Amino acid sequence: MNKPNFIISGFPKCGSTALHYYVDAHPEIFMPKQKELHYFTQSNISKLNKGPGDLEAKKSQIKCSDSYFKMFNSVRSEKIIGETSPSYINYPESFKKINKELENPKIIILLRDPIKRAYSNYLHLLREQRETETFSKSLDLESFRKSQQYSDFWFYTFNSFYYEKIIEAKKVFSEVLILTQEELNIDTKKTLTKVYKFLEVDSEFTPSNLAKRYNKGGLYKKNFVTNFIFKQGKIKTFLKKVIPISSWVKSIKNSIISNYHYKADPIDVDVENKLVKVFKKEVDNLTKIGVDTSTWNKNFFNK
Secondary structure (H helix, E strand, O other), X not given: OOOOOEEEOOOOOOOHHHHHHHHHOOOOEXXXXXXXXXXXXXXXXXXXXXXXXXXXXXXXXXXXXXXXXXOOOOOOOOOEEEEEOOOHHHOHHHHHHHHHHOOOOEEEEEEOOHHHHHHHHHHHHHHOOXXXXXXXXXXXXXXXXXXXXXXXXXXXOHHHOOHHHHHHHHHHXXXXXXXXXXXXXXXXXXXXXXXXXXXXXXXXXXXXXXXOOOOOOOEEOOOHHHHHHHOOOHHHHHHHHHOOOOHXXXXXXXXXXXXXXXXXXXXXXXXXXXXXXXXXXXXHHHHHOXXXXXXXXXXXXXX
């Protein structure tokens, strides 16, 4: 039975989609057609489905071991097998199960400026027309949404707390690579070389999709096209199963919607200052363990 020997394990909205497609292009690496399997965190997230659109969004997640391992039946000569599930890193209680079932896989963790990550998370749900509140109000509602068992994707600050989860991952997994979305964007080739070396495949390989950018972010004008692409619905869920979102499908989608894209308003200054206080200690701790935070919000480093 084929098993993954590495996982791209979050965090959400930190570049895992782009990295998934970049490593999938490598001839020595196999990635399943479906991204974001979320198999090992089903016991944590399956009941978190009370938010708008949550039930539909979860239909593509893998619920049982047979379905999970079938995802890797198409492995041929590839020596490295991976999968991408951004939920894994958020639930340290799942780490031992992952480590046991997959026999000590390598773990890649992607981080991002926690404030930008939280806002990107908010904009994602706004694009899908599931989020209806302002960013400020949605932050105030996080505890309430947790109590009502919304999907954890609605927990904007929860998804931006990295440090303790990374420490727990390092206790369980013997090989952990930490990257930032910022370094992936600034020097994609250099970052991929680091990834390929970590996975012990040809690090000189340059993927043909190197110049492509995935999940552009921001907002889009509402019309039939963008509603169909972003809103959760039965047709969209069905199509995701029939036509897996491969790199070329993603490129076509991005090309279609690019004309409707516009830049979101910047975060309100008062909200930004509030979040600096929330995450300052977090960023300090990450810096101490060697995470490159130099491109993150400068206010984190003011004394």
